[in-house]
Amino acid sequence: MATNTPAVRMTGITKRFPGVLANDHIDFETQPGEIHALLGENGAGKSTLMNILFGIYRADEGEIFVHGRKVRLNSPRDAIKQGIGMVHQHFMLVEVQTVAENVSLGLAESRFFLNLGQTKGRITELAQRYGLQVDPDTRIWQLSVGEQQRVEILKMLYRGADILIMDEPTAVLTPQETKELFNTLRRMAAEGHTIIFITHKLDEVMAISDRITVLRGGRVVSTVCTSETNKEDLARMMVGRPILFQVERIPVEKGDIVLQVENLQAQNDQRLPALKGVCFTVQQGEILGIAGVAGNGQRELAEVITGLRQAIGGCIRINNMDVTNCAPCRIIEKGVSHVPEDRLGMGLVPNLSVSDNIIMKEYRQPKLSYGPFLNRLSIWRFVDRLIKLFDIATPSQETPVKLLSGGNLQRTILAREISALPNLLVAMHPTRGLDVGATESVHKMLLEQRSKGAAILLISEDLDEILALSDHIAVLYEGEIMGILPAEKAGVEKLGLMMAGALREMPPATSPEQCAEPVEGKVS
Amino acid sequence: MRIRIEKRPIPSRLVSVLTLLLSLLLALIVGGILLKAVKADPIKTYRAMALGAFGSRYSLSETLVKAIPLMLCGLAVSVAFRMLFWNIGAEGQLAMGGIAAAGVALFLPPRAPHLPSWLLLLLIAIVGFMAGALWGLIPALLKAYIRVNEIITTLMLNYIAILLVEYLFYGPWKDPKGYGFPGTAEFPPVAWLPRLPGTRVHLGLLFALLAAIFIWAVLSRTKWGYEIRVIGENPRAATYAGISLVRNILLIMWLSGGLAGLAGMAEVTGIAHRLTKGLTVGYGFTAIIVAWLAKLNPWTVLIVSFLLAGLLVGGDQIQITMGLPASVALILQGAILFFMLGAEVFKQYHITIEWRRRSSIHEETGV
Numbered sequence: 062m063a064t065n066t067p068a069v070r071m072t073g074i075t076k077r078f079p080g081v082l083a084n085d086h087i088d089f090e091t092q093p094g095e096i097h098a099l100l101g102e103n104g105a106g107k108s109t110l111m112n113i114l115f116g117i118y119r120a121d122e123g124e125i126f127v128h129g130r131k132v133r134l135n136s137p138r139d140a141i142k143q144g145i146g147m148v149h150q151h152f153m154l155v156e157v158q159t160v161a162e163n164v165s166l167g168l169a170e171s172r173f174f175l176n177l178g179q180t181k182g183r184i185t186e187l188a189q190r191y192g193l194q195v196d197p198d199t200r201i202w203q204l205s206v207g208e209q210q211r212v213e214i215l216k217m218l219y220r221g222a223d224i225l226i227m228d229e230p231t232a233v234l235t236p237q238e239t240k241e242l243f244n245t246l247r248r249m250a251a252e253g254h255t256i257i258f259i260t261h262k263l264d265e266v267m268a269i270s271d272r273i274t275v276l277r278g279g280r281v282v283s284t285v286c287t288s289e290t291n292k293e294d295l296a297r298m299m300v301g302r303p304i305l306f307q308v309e310r311i312p313v314e315k316g317d318i319v320l321q322v323e324n325l326q327a328q329n330d331q332r333l334p335a336l337k338g339v340c341f342t343v344q345q346g347e348i349l350g351i352a353g354v355a356g357n358g359q360r361e362l363a364e365v366i367t368g369l370r371q372a373i374g375g376c377i378r379i380n381n382m383d384v385t386n387c388a389p390c391r392i393i394e395k396g397v398s399h400v401p402e403d404r405l406g407m408g409l410v411p412n413l414s415v416s417d418n419i420i421m422k423e424y425r426q427p428k429l430s431y432g433p434f435l436n437r438l439s440i441w442r443f444v445d446r447l448i449k450l451f452d453i454a455t456p457s458q459e460t461p462v463k464l465l466s467g468g469n470l471q472r473t474i475l476a477r478e479i480s481a482l483p484n485l486l487v488a489m490h491p492t493r494g495l496d497v498g499a500t501e502s503v504h505k506m507l508l509e510q511r512s513k514g515a516a517i518l519l520i521s522e523d524l525d526e527i528l529a530l531s532d533h534i535a536v537l538y539e540g541e542i543m544g545i546l547p548a549e550k551a552g553v554e555k556l557g558l559m560m561a562g563a564l565r566e567m568p569p570a571t572s573p574e575q576c577a578e579p580v581e582g583k584v585s
Numbered sequence: 586m587r588i589r590i591e592k593r594p595i596p597s598r599l600v601s602v603l604t605l606l607l608s609l610l611l612a613l614i615v616g617g618i619l620l621k622a623v624k625a626d627p628i629k630t631y632r633a634m635a636l637g638a639f640g641s642r643y644s645l646s647e648t649l650v651k652a653i654p655l656m657l658c659g660l661a662v663s664v665a666f667r668m669l670f671w672n673i674g675a676e677g678q679l680a681m682g683g684i685a686a687a688g689v690a691l692f693l694p695p696r697a698p699h700l701p702s703w704l705l706l707l708l709i710a711i712v713g714f715m716a717g718a719l720w721g722l723i724p725a726l727l728k729a730y731i732r733v734n735e736i737i738t739t740l741m742l743n744y745i746a747i748l749l750v751e752y753l754f755y756g757p758w759k760d761p762k763g764y765g766f767p768g769t770a771e772f773p774p775v776a777w778l779p780r781l782p783g784t785r786v787h788l789g790l791l792f793a794l795l796a797a798i799f800i801w802a803v804l805s806r807t808k809w810g811y812e813i814r815v816i817g818e819n820p821r822a823a824t825y826a827g828i829s830l831v832r833n834i835l836l837i838m839w840l841s842g843g844l845a846g847l848a849g850m851a852e853v854t855g856i857a858h859r860l861t862k863g864l865t866v867g868y869g870f871t872a873i874i875v876a877w878l879a880k881l882n883p884w885t886v887l888i889v890s891f892l893l894a895g896l897l898v899g900g901d902q903i904q905i906t907m908g909l910p911a912s913v914a915l916i917l918q919g920a921i922l923f924f925m926l927g928a929e930v931f932k933q934y935h936i937t938i939e940w941r942r943r944s945s946i947h948e949e950t951g952v
Contacts, residue, residue, distance in 0.1 A: 370823060390827030401825060410819040417814070421826040424811055432805050 066129040068093040068224055068255040069145075074123035076109055083109040085279040086121070091272070093128075093223075096246060096256045098266040098287075101276035102299055104466050107259050111226050112584040114257075115147040116140040125557040127224070146222025148213045150229050154201045162182065164216050164475050180219075180466040187218050190252075192245050194311030205236035206240040206355055214245070224255045231265055232493070235354050236524060236557040243269050249286070261299070263292045264525075275299055300498050310508060310530065316345030319380060319485050319516035320366070326374035327358075327365045336542040338375065343485070343516040348507065350548070351520040352529030354560050359520045360402055363489045364517070367399045368392040379485060393422055396484035396575055400491050402473055402520075404467075408474045411463035415455050416444045418462050451476040452502070466497030475506055486510055504530060524553060538555065538562045590934050603929050608924035615924075616917045621888075625909055627641035634914070637902025638895035644902070646784035650856065652887075652894035653786075654679065656793035657848035658872030658891050661717075663881040664800055668818045670834060674724065675737030675845040676869025677746035678717035682846025683853045684750055685716030685836040687860035690776035690853070691758065691769060702775040709776060717846015718839045720746060725838030729831040747865045754860050768861035773821055789851030793890075796844055798881040804883070813837065844938070845869060874922050893918065 069092040076084040084106045091097040100291040101105045105202050112118045114125065116134035127143045130398050134140045137147070165180045188195055193211040201209060210230060219227055227246075231239045246269060260266060266273055267287060272342040275282040275298040282298045299491055320343040331337035335358045343349045353359055364370035366377055368389040376385045379415035381394045404491040409418050420440055423429055429440050444458050450487040453472045455465055462473060471491065478486065488507065492500040507530060513516055521527050529536055534551045543559040544566030600693055617627035638648050658675040665672035689709045694700065700708075724738035753769070760770040776786040802811035816823040825832060849864060857863050875893060879885035900914020930936075 118749065367825075388823060388827070388829070390829070393827045402822075406819075407821045407825045410815055410822045412818045413814065416812070420811075421815065421822070425806055433809065435808055435811060437806075437808060517704055 067091060067126070068095070068128060069257070070126040070129075071114065072124050074110060074113060074125075074128075075581045076120050077107075078152075080281050083120065083124070084113070084123075085274070086123070086279055087279070088282075089274055089281065091224075091255055091257060093123040093255050094253045095271045096250050096258060097274065098258045098270035098273045100260060100263075100266055100273055100295060100299060102261060102498065104278075104496070105276040106117075106278050106297075108228065109279075110257055111147065111228065111257065114140065115145060131557050136294060138217060139296055141220050141222065144221055144223045145226065146217025146220060146224065147226040148217060148228065148230060149209065150232060152209050152213055153211060154212060156202040156216040156501055157200060159198050159200050160195055160204075160212050160215075163201060163212060164197075164219050168220070174463075183219060184215055187215055191218070191248050192241070205238075206233045207235070207241070210234070210242070211245075216521070218249075226257045226259070228259045229261075231260070231262065232260070233355055233522065235560045236553055237561060239265070246282060261293055263497075266295065267292060277301060293467065296497060297386055298352060299467060300496070302308055311512065313346035313512055313514075315347055315381070315532075316514055318342045318344050322366070323378075323382075324367060324375035325362075325377065327361045327370055327372050329361055330359075332509060335540050336365065339537075339540070339542055341535055341542060341545060345484075345514045345516055346511055347532045348511050348517040348519050349545075350527035350534040351518065351537055352524060352527050352556055352560060353522070353537035355522055357537045358539055359489065359522075362537070363401070363518075363520055364401065365486050366392075366487055367397060380386060392582060393481075396482070398478035398481050398483035398486045400471075400478055400486070400488040402489040402493075403461065404470050409462050409470060412461050414459045415448070415453065415462055415465070416440065416458040418473055419447055421446050422477060447476040447480055451479075451506075453521065468495050471495060471499065471503060475503065479510060483510070483515050485516045485518065487518045487520070490522065491519070492521075492523065492526060496523050497527070500526075514535070524556060527556075536560055542567055590936050598769040601932050604928035608928045609921060610773035611924045612917060612920035612935045614915070615920045619916055620641075620909075620913065623909065625907060630903055630907055630909065630913070633903050633906050634896070634899030636897035636899075637906065643784075644898060646781070646786050647897045648891065648898045649790060650785045650787075650894075652899050653789040653793055653855075654848040654852055654868040655872055655875055655890035655894055656717065656849065656887050657796060658845050658869050660793070660796050660800055661841045661844035661848070661885055662869075662872045663876035663879065663883065663886055664804075664813075664844075665837055666876055667804070667881050668813050668833060668837050669817050669820065670725070670728070670837055670841075671736045672721065672724070672838065672841050673736060673740050673873055674721065674742050674866065674869070675872045676785065676919060677743035677846075678720045678842040678845035679740070679849035679852070679869050680743075680746035680750045680865050681720040682713040682717035683860060684746075684753060684849075686710075686713040686848070687714075687758070687769060687772070687852035687853050690772040694773045695776055700775070701718065705775055706778060706788075706854065708856060709846060713850025714843040714847045717810075717849065718843035720846070721838040721842020725811070725834050729834040737802030743869070750860065750865055751862075754862075758860065760859070768857075769859045772854065772858050772877070773851045776854055777858055778851060780855070785856060787855030789848070789855050792847055792851060793887065797887055800883040809836070810834075845872075858952065871918075874918065878922065878925060896921075 063136065072088050072089040074084050074087040087106070087110055089110065099111065101107045109118060113120050114134070116136045116139050117133065125134060127145065132143055134143065161177050161181045161184060165177065165186055165559040184197045187193065193215055195204070195208050195211050195215070201212065204212065230242060234242060250256055256269060270283060270287050272286050273290065273295065274284040275295060277299060322339055322341050325336050326334070327336040334386070337360065341349065351359060351362065361370060365372050368387050368391065372385050376383055378384065379397060382395070384392055384395060405411050420429060420443070423443070424435065429443060430436050441458065448455065452474045453476060454469050462470060465473065491507065492503050495503065507517060507519065519527065519530060528548060528551065531548045533545055534548055534556065535545040536556060537562060539562065543562070543564065555564065613631065620627040620630050636642055639645055648677045658679060661675050661678070662672055689712050694705065694808045720742060723742060724735045727733035727738055754767050758769045760768055762770065778789060780787045804813065808920055812828045814824070815826065815828060816830065816833055820830060838868045848868065852864055853860055871893060875886055875889050879889040896914050903909045903913060904911045
């Protein structure tokens with residue numbers, strides 16, 4: 062193999078979606094054995110470019126060469142034949158089947174009867190070679206998210222992929238799991254595999270990649286060697302302006318306890334225990350960060366507090382009033398705002414307009430209605446003011462929100478939730494999938510609410526975010542709080558151990574009593 | 586050959602109109618082939634149908650008569666569908682409305698002979714509406730509180746209501762002077778809905794128009810309409826925003842059942858003037874087609890009802906003028922619906938066919 066032949070070379074790639082030029086004559090190349098980061102904000106065109114390389118989309122213009130040969134990739138099957146594999150952000154695994162079954166799923170060699178014995182042998186061999194420890198006989202649903210990701214990587218290796226595209230692989234991992242993943246990727250690169258790493262996290266890029274291609278607005282800004290650049294330069298290339306990494310967090314006087322959660326218990330959708338006696342309080346002007354790996358009860362916690370899920374034990378008090386299992390609208394009336402995890406599935410109605418989405422909670426208020434009717438003029442004024450205030454980029458009030466970008470979707474939700482002047486703001490993954498610029502503005506908004514005296518419950522899997530914003534950090538593991546630390550005393554290492562369940566600083570909840578009287582003195 | 590299907594971000598207007606016309610044309614062609622199969626001239630038959638439905642003052646008024654229950658039931662079904670409540674029980678709700686109306690019309694006038702006609706009719710209309718509404722509330726309650734699938738319950742309740750109608754006019758309410766014909770006695774004229782002079786078009790048409798205005802106003806101007814839209818587009822978001830699904834399911838089915846009940850009331854007091862076989866002839870089922878073709882828009886429901894009613898009347902006409910089975914109209918109805926719903930794919934997806942050899946990877950040597 063000639064060392065100078067790029068593993069992948071894409072030239073002049075252009076892809077138009079109606080109204081958007083997602084890729085504008087992009088040239089991209091990566092060498093064999095290289096870890097190449099594809100860096101860019103959301104909507105910069107990285108996923109589009111990689112979906113073209115994996116045969117999911119087809120470029121309107123441009124050519125693709127794999128190991129020097131020109132190829133046409135009409136489907137992922139074609140891409141896999143060329144040795145290209147992709148690990149998506151959302152895993153494509155069959156939960157009830159075993160690792161081995163998932164790996165052999167859809168293979169050309171497996172016609173009707175599976176030779177699982179042989180498959181298992183190769184899986185074990187590959188797993189050992191690259192440090193991807195996983196038992197081929199385990200069923201997917203029994204695996205942690207990190208392990209499931211390993212299965213996805215194994216699936217691609219098993220198919221003979223020597224060019225591996227990883228789409229934001231660390232979003233779902235603990236710091237320790239991320240470290241392991243990076244070790245695996247380095248080993249793979251050392252054996253000559255090419256790895257393309259899609260991300261918008263600068264620290265990771267600096268830690269793992271050999272070279273970086275930065276995209277902005279569908280175009281290549283630059284391709285640089287990691288050793289010759291730094292975070293600040295990369296951020297400027299990505300966003301087009303300098304970025305403050307540390308949002309300023311001014312000290313805020315803490316006030317009364319707003320949210321008091323006691324021995325809270327709830328079930329998940331499968332009716333298994335998801336919260337096993339959770340206790341904490343959040344005061345005015347305080348951000349309590351809830352850290353933890355996905356699926357350890359975070360969603361259930363947010364939903365129980367906002368009335369969307371039944372508590373089966375314990376109690377929730379807001380401003381010293383028991384609101385356990387109240388209807389969502391009662392809880393909204395108490396001044397609780399909620400930025401949900403699933404923006405388009407729960408936080409917004411994709412087909413309805415920006416205006417309809419912004420008034421989703423406020424439409425009941427007398428200022429937006431007269432009697433049973435909607436007051437269209439005051440709604441127009443209200444929405445217009447919020448669009449300007451929150452800088453929502455939308456062609457008009459009547460545009461369906463599904464046409465907005467991720468950052469603007471989140472601004473729409475925040476406009477609605479913050480304009481309600483919340484006593485308590487429950488924010489779940491408020492910046493997930495957002496680019497650096499949008500993340501910065503969301504963080505500012507949260508801190509501004511804190512300064513105004515709101516209590517904020519910040520649930521996030523992004524430790525950097527939690528560390529940057531929180532006053533206290535609670536770690537949730539398998540439905541229990543492993544400990545609540547002041548942010549200054551919480552290091553990444555310690556939090557990581559707690560997130561993995563290896564360290565506990567809080568005694569397990571044992572008190573079975575339903576709802577104790579509020580502790581005297583703590584509540585003024 | 587490869588076929589690629591890509592979703593259109595915004596359905597194309599031009600394509601919408603074209604597919605509508607094309608699907609109508611295809612339906613007529615398929616119908617024509619069937620007509621050929623029964624040795625009839627398709628062009629002549631279609632002409633006869635069109636004339637029979639819209640060709641004269643009489644035929645137009647007959648088409649309107651059939652359109653009235655379709656409009657009311659179509660509106661009934663479409664409001665429920667707006668909220669993703671699949672009410673396919675309009676037929677049963679219509680039947681209950683008819684029964685209740687007939688009950689009042691038969692038994693109240695003899696006991697209250699001095700009741701003015703307008704008051705009596707108002708009372709009958711309210712009772713008819715409430716009967717349909719209560720029948721509609723049964724599946725709504727089951728759905729709202731114990732999550733019973735409403736498709737099953739609304740469907741099954743149809744048969745109970747239809748059989749109840751038959752039981753009544755064959756049994757306890759049968760006209761003793763009816764020479765054994767199935768049906769109740771004729772209502773006294775005070776309980777007849779006023780008609781347009783010289784036709785059978787009755788006041789039910791006004792009910793339908795008022796209902797359409799009401800629904801349009803509710804949907805586009807009120808807080809309740811806003812809630813319906815949010816629930817219809819994303820029930821999870823509605824719950825999240827504190828909108829009560831239970832309350833809205835009950836309300837919408839009260840309205841939906843009530844409108845269908847009103848259709849039944851208008852049929853018995855406007856056309857037959859008795860409870861008889863002609864009440865449950867499938868308007869409630871055809872209404873589902875109406876609602877779907879009208880895309881749940883109240884104004885379009887009125888238009889589509891009129892056109893489908895024309896198809897039904899025209900179908901009856903060819904039975905007389907051409908000696909063909911009336912089921913030809915039903916086949917055409919089915920074909921139109923089939924093609925129109927099938928054409929939805931073209932409105933929402935962009936489909937390209939590439940005529941290329943079968944090799945899926947086209948490799949060339951690199952430059």
